[in-house]
Structure formats: structure tokens, C-alpha cells
Amino acid sequence: MSAAREGAPSVIRTAALTKRFGRVTAVDAVDLDVREGDVYGFLGANGSGKTTTVRMLLGLVLATSGEMDVLGEPMPGSARSVLPRVGAMVEGPGAYPHLSGRANLAMFDATGPDGSRRTRGQRVEEALERVGLASVDMRPVRAYSLGMRQRLGLAAALLRRPRLLVLDEPTNGLDPQGINEIRTLLLELNREGTTVFLSSHLLGEIEQMCTRVGVLDGGRLVLQDQMDALRGPTGRTEVHTPDLDLARSLLATAHVEVEASDEASDGGGRLLVRGLEPADLNARLVEGGVRVTQLGPERRRLEDVVLAATTSGTDRFGREGARA
Template structure:
């Protein structure tokens, strides 16, 4: 769906994006991670033909960009740097303007398209109040509704949860998961590790303009070979598993051994209550910090 090779953007002597090779596949929810100022938005704008690359190649939906932008963007929905809207108009009126300004679509079905996308983003019950009276979460949903007017195959979003409260973030996550389940590939730029960890299937990490990590999330969060145990009787568990407990934090114990069933059977047979037992997986935060540290070491060695 998105492929880049050696994608680079320079502003004078400043290299904002350097030799980035993206690989976004159909069906992905791809999390494009990086701190503010790492080059994420510049990369997104190059993908959409809004900024010209200094060098490198871009393909979106199998076609070269920006040369094929008129064909490609008809099948791409995008929300970059926050939703744009006329605050004095209602959501429906804003969507009428967005639809009229977009790629040519039949006017006779405009009202049907607008009601469809409002329903998809959960704004179908909204009244005719002006957008300036919307919450931030509602405005974000309206921006995504505008991006969905053309039934895109690919949705490109730049920080869609920025500024949202926890409830708004959860609602946005559920919306994006439902769109992906309906067949939309999602490319999501974010600096929120926890949100990407809950939502995305594959990630790429940008650090000072360089792509330092790109892989399926399940692969990055592979089991460590340990078991996480939560028990109301940690002292009994410690005694029973003597020598195998790597770490204890209150009722939470990290036990050497990749088979939770074996640990559970041993505890239960000894009468030790178990509240939770799961295979330990690497935290995405640890993976990203490790990759960032390795990248910094490589840069300093040059």
C-alpha cells in the first residue's frame, strides 16, 4: 500500500528525513512512531504529494508519487495536522463543502455519502450545532468522516489522538479498529507508544529523520521466556519456586520458564492461589528505547 526507497528531504543543510524505506502492507494498522520533530509529518506530507522529496522513490497503492497523485488520492483518505473545518457551520455543511472540493463524485448521492460517513464515525445523531461547539474528539471524528467520503482503501492519519482525553482516545481506537476490520488499511503517525501498542499490527520508528526499526508488533513483543505471576500469597510462591523468581513487585512475580501452564500446575497442586498468569512479553517502550540507543551509538561512532 505504501513503499518508499531512500526517501530523503532536506531543507538547506538540514536533513529532516534521511533514506527512509517504508513498507506498509494491505490490511495493516501501521504505527509510524517518533518524537515530535522526528520527521513524521514531513514524511506523511511527502507520501501525499504535499511536499516534494529531495531524493528517493514513493509508491502509494502501487503507483509512483507524486506523478500519479490525481489517481491515487481518489482512493486515499487523509487527516494531516488536525481537522480543518469552518467553525460557524455544522458538521454536515462542512462535509458538503469537503465533498464538493474533493475528487469528482455524483452530486445526487452527496447527502447519502455524508450520512454514511457520519454513521461510520459515530456522529450520525449530531444536531446542526456549529463545529465550534464540538468537543475536540468530535472534531477529530468529523475530520476522519471527511477522509472517508470517497470510501478510501488507505487512510493516512497524522496524530489523530493528539489532545484527546482517555475516553476520546479509546473511542478513536475503537473507530480505527472497526474501519480496519471493514477493509481499510491505516497508516497512523503518532508519538504515543501506549496507544500504538494497543492499536497497531506493524510499526516503524523514526528517530531524527531515520527509520531505525520496522517490524510486525507481535514479532517485537515476542515472549521473553519468563512467566508473569500475580498471587495473593507471594511468600508461598517464592518458597515453592525458589531460585526461579527473577523479580518481585508486591504480589507480582516474574518467574523463569516459558510455560505458564507448568508454573500454574505446580502452584495449584501446592495450594497456592493464582490471580493471573501469562507469558511475559517485551514492552514496546523497551524495544523502542533499545533501538534508539543503538541508533545513537551508530551516529556517534561516525
């Protein structure tokens, strides 16, 4: 994964970005900082203002107040020069339902300033290949599943080989295998130099992919930092073992918390230990006959960090296993 360099230029920057619909403030003075090389996770519960923010960044909705730059140029004033370098999928993929996926991509490519007819077919096939739709026949898009439509929308976003990729809930409708494939693809694109801005309400998706995170709550940006900083060590050592009772008896002088696993057939689980250095802890357990399967510093979970920063709590945020 290509981590953003310290001091890397911003590819998205907003200052007090605000959008009101009548008396409702959907986005409230948001200051985004997305740097070149980021996989930026824009996290928030449904209705928190994520999609409205994305639409403003792309010039689809005018801001009530505030400023924003995309790829170093002010938006929406520079949309004509900025948008050809941005791949985007917002609020689900758009397509002509009576046409095939290939025909839709060819039409989309033809509308762009760099849509050379001579190489169009090659670009379309490459985009379909990258999202796993190369083997799909010429059936119309109305016959596609929701997951296939999501893949087609992502293919459209990749046609221009964008410098910046802006995606709103890109794994919606995908099965676990499809989610993993899209995750792998986005990380591959990032390694190749594309900055990824990923809007989602799914904590697991953001935690597995992103190098930097911003959290919206009620239209306000309540958290923005590097993922490594957010998930810093807690000061405790995490130990996984099938010998919970034996391990606990050996560590009677240390502060130990035990979490048994209901799924482990051997009755195992994990210990959270404070007050012992990891090397000393490991030596004491191994010498006492404890089978240690994993040992290392415990890190904060993104779920806990988000819960502490928001008023809505995490019950409105999706979990990895709760995808539709």
C-alpha cells in the same frame, strides 16, 4: 483485526526517502514498507520527522531525494489517480469555522471526482454516524471542542470509503471514551479491508492497535517489523497472584523476580519466573495453595523495544494515561 498477508502487496513503499530544509535533514533515507491489510503504526517522538514523511506521501511536500509509491503508483506524479482512494487527516482537521460540520463535509465531498450530488447527503450522514457526530446539530465548527474537530476530520477522511487511511495523531484532544471509540472504529475499518497508516507519538495507542510498526528517531527509520515479532517472548513466565510471599517461598529453587503492585488492595503483584515450564510452574503453585489469577509467557513491551532502538529514549513518547 485484519493482519497483513505474507507477500501482500505494498500500499506504501519508499526508498531512501529524504527531505532537507536548508541544512536540516528532517527525513533521512527512510525505507517504509506498508502492506495491504496492515494497521501500521508510524511511531516517533515529537519532531522526529513523522508529519514531514506523511506530507511527502500525500504530495503536500516535495521530497529532496528518494522514491515513493502509494497504492502501487509513484507519488507525487500519480496524485490525481491515487489521492481519491486515500483518506487522510494531517496536522489536525481543516474546516471552515463559520459552517456546520455537515456543510463542511458536503463541500469536501463536492470537490472530489466521485462526489455524486444525489448520494452526497447519505455519505455525509454515514460518515458522521461512524465517528459519533450524527446527533450534532447545525452549530458552526468554531463552537466544536477539539475532540469534536478531530472526529470531523476523521469523518472527512472516511467520506470516499478509502482503500488507504493515513492519519496523523487522530486521537489528539479526545477523552478516554473517545479514544476507545476511534480505536474500535479504525479496527472495524481494517476488518472491512481498509489499510490504516497511523502516525503517533503515543506508545500505548500503537501497541493496542497495530499489526506492524515503524519507528523514526531523528529522521531515520530505526525499526520496522511486525508487532508480534517485536513483542516476542522473553523466555520468562509471568504469574499474577495475591500470594506473592507464599509463591516466592515455593519457587526458591527457580530464578524469580517479584513486582508488587501498589494499587492492589490484597498486596498482590506479579512474579517473573525463569527456569520452569509453565505447566510445571502452575502445578507447583496451585498444589502449594497459591491463588494464580494469570499465568503465561512474558512478552517484551513495545516501550522497551523502542527505548533500545532510539537515542531519544521514551521520555518524549506519550503514555496511554498522559493524553491531553
